[in-house]
Amino acid sequence: MAHFSLLRDRCLLSFSLLGGLILGITVLSLVNMTVQELSDIPHLLRVAADSKVFDSIILTMGAGAHTIIILMIFGIPLAYVLARAEFMGKRIIETIVDIPLMLPHTVAGILVYILFMKRGLIGGPLYDVGFSFEDAYPGIVVAMLFVSSPYFINSAREGFEKVPVHLENVARTLGATRFSAFLHVVLPLSARYIYNGAIFSWGRAIGEFAAIIMIAYYPMVISTLLYYRFSTGGLKESSSIAFIMILACFAVFLVLRYLSRFIGRYDDRV
Amino acid sequence: MIEFKKLSLRLGAFHLQDLSIRIDRGDYYFIIGPSGAGKTVILEAIAGLHLPDSGEVTIDGRHSTAIPPEKRGIALVYQDYSLFPHMSVEKNIGFGLRMQKCSKEEIQSRVSGLLEQFDIVHLQNRYPGTLSGGEQQRVAIARALASDPDILLLDEPFAALDPITREQIILDLLRIHRERKLTIVQVTHSREEIMRMATRCAVIINGECVQEGPVRSVFENPESTVIARFIGMENIIPGVVGGRISGLASVDVRGESVIAISGVSPGKKVEILFRAADVMVQLVDGQKSSVQNRFSATITAVVPLGGSLTQVHLDAGFPIIALVTTLSVEDLKLVPGMEVVASIKASAIKVLETNE
Numbered sequence: 001m002a003h004f005s006l007l008r009d010r011c012l013l014s015f016s017l018l019g020g021l022i023l024g025i026t027v028l029s030l031v032n033m034t035v036q037e038l039s040d041i042p043h044l045l046r047v048a049a050d051s052k053v054f055d056s057i058i059l060t061m062g063a064g065a066h067t068i069i070i071l072m073i074f075g076i077p078l079a080y081v082l083a084r085a086e087f088m089g090k091r092i093i094e095t096i097v098d099i100p101l102m103l104p105h106t107v108a109g110i111l112v113y114i115l116f117m118k119r120g121l122i123g124g125p126l127y128d129v130g131f132s133f134e135d136a137y138p139g140i141v142v143a144m145l146f147v148s149s150p151y152f153i154n155s156a157r158e159g160f161e162k163v164p165v166h167l168e169n170v171a172r173t174l175g176a177t178r179f180s181a182f183l184h185v186v187l188p189l190s191a192r193y194i195y196n197g198a199i200f201s202w203g204r205a206i207g208e209f210a211a212i213i214m215i216a217y218y219p220m221v222i223s224t225l226l227y228y229r230f231s232t233g234g235l236k237e238s239s240s241i242a243f244i245m246i247l248a249c250f251a252v253f254l255v256l257r258y259l260s261r262f263i264g265r266y267d268d269r270v
Numbered sequence: 271m272i273e274f275k276k277l278s279l280r281l282g283a284f285h286l287q288d289l290s291i292r293i294d295r296g297d298y299y300f301i302i303g304p305s306g307a308g309k310t311v312i313l314e315a316i317a318g319l320h321l322p323d324s325g326e327v328t329i330d331g332r333h334s335t336a337i338p339p340e341k342r343g344i345a346l347v348y349q350d351y352s353l354f355p356h357m358s359v360e361k362n363i364g365f366g367l368r369m370q371k372c373s374k375e376e377i378q379s380r381v382s383g384l385l386e387q388f389d390i391v392h393l394q395n396r397y398p399g400t401l402s403g404g405e406q407q408r409v410a411i412a413r414a415l416a417s418d419p420d421i422l423l424l425d426e427p428f429a430a431l432d433p434i435t436r437e438q439i440i441l442d443l444l445r446i447h448r449e450r451k452l453t454i455v456q457v458t459h460s461r462e463e464i465m466r467m468a469t470r471c472a473v474i475i476n477g478e479c480v481q482e483g484p485v486r487s488v489f490e491n492p493e494s495t496v497i498a499r500f501i502g503m504e505n506i507i508p509g510v511v512g513g514r515i516s517g518l519a520s521v522d523v524r525g526e527s528v529i530a531i532s533g534v535s536p537g538k539k540v541e542i543l544f545r546a547a548d549v550m551v552q553l554v555d556g557q558k559s560s561v562q563n564r565f566s567a568t569i570t571a572v573v574p575l576g577g578s579l580t581q582v583h584l585d586a587g588f589p590i591i592a593l594v595t596t597l598s599v600e601d602l603k604l605v606p607g608m609e610v611v612a613s614i615k616a617s618a619i620k621v622l623e624t625n626e
Contacts, residue, residue: 164350164352166348166350166352167352167354169314169317169319169339169346169348169352170346170347170348170352171354171365171369172317172319172338172339172340173317173319173339173340173342173344173345173346173414173419173423174340174345174365174366174369174413174414174416174417175340175366175369175370175417176340176365176366176369177338177340178338180369184365184369185354188356189355189356264356
């Protein structure tokens, strides 16, 4: 039915053509790279078998996953407060949530570095007890956390706002505390938004470069490794790594998107 | 017993001001008023979902302003039913019992009892999105009753139902009210529901309680023309008190004198109110009778009300609406343009001073 109306409807048709152009750039660049990479398969396999590349991809995705877990623990409560409470200075809090979206990533990197470096406000005391952010895994996670938090918080908040307050009110009159109502009614009904927010911010986190190298050049996340190989080994070396990362991301996101079909679809039926 | 004392509450653009009402145990209490008058907010305040800015709420004499909704024993059913879309009918009904940590067996037996009582056993595994309005309403009421509340709050429970389903649910509610000796507070803007179900009622206009009391007294003695208009008083006509004759007031209405029982002094601007049912329509002015007010009038319209009753609109120098049986309309062959006589007993007319 959708195909049928798309072809008959001139407005939809011309919109699709215009939209196709923007998709075209992505598709063209992917096809271009695929063709190049597949022209030298032995080289591609050699890069793929390089344990440094493999480790770096695992490191990047793992740090991204850690970031999401931390975001869930702290971001969900914040998103709920923003969705349900009216208070003075709410606009200011909302702007603070969005700041990482607007800042250039190098600026975000400087902010994170100054706070978490060995002499930093948070990094200093923690360094004294043997916990370092500079050139260490925790440094990668805080940088990712900083740049990806708005995506998660805003998405979770939107999900909470979509749950009618009436449902929560009814749950409370039936004997649920505010927390129980949140746990049994609000959370299941906004699971889809939380899940999608997590996917987006995970994607954002694993794609970060500038903010991460400022605090943690080592261990090398995939974008750092790619940049390093680009500046030392040239285009051929780095584009193979890029291609492998693209395949890995594509596979993971496809699976995650597929799984999202099974999560929290009840709201569609009301 | 629930008592609101001078409750004030501001919510965005809306506010309740100095609301004082009292609902006794076992009442079927109606809160009535035009849309947007704040009726739902009052229910939510009774349930404890809003903290008042000032004033207090007492339940059975206990100060309850600070008691959270989950500890009040007050169940609320919204107009949109608000069933949990991610739970089956059975799980919806058992929700309150699960929150109160009842045993599995107890939940099971209470839920199946309610499923039977509301004749929804066949729906137990269905999800709310697949139910009709009437079915959802039954589930919502069953869910509210599951945790055995002292008070049931209903927000326009029949607004979205077809007449047959509506009738069944009205009967269900009247039965529940009688059998469980439950206090029910219901919000509506339907006069018919009030006349049929309510024991007491409060009229809320613009966040203010303008009249409160037993249904009969509110409907027979509206304290202002706004209330009169709302409760469906058909004839509300402005005039000026011209003089007094042996304890009665004579009101000038566009050159005609209308006699009414009232203590309002001459010269005052007033409005006279009377029910269409209190107007008698005759073909010719017959012999003298005890009726004080008799006006020659022309029929301007005959409006059948779809049952055994018909409204007859008259022009007697001022407009009068009369309610007669459709049978009489046929007997007397009442048609527009016809000259008739309209009589209204002085005791049927209420005189209210205009506040200006």
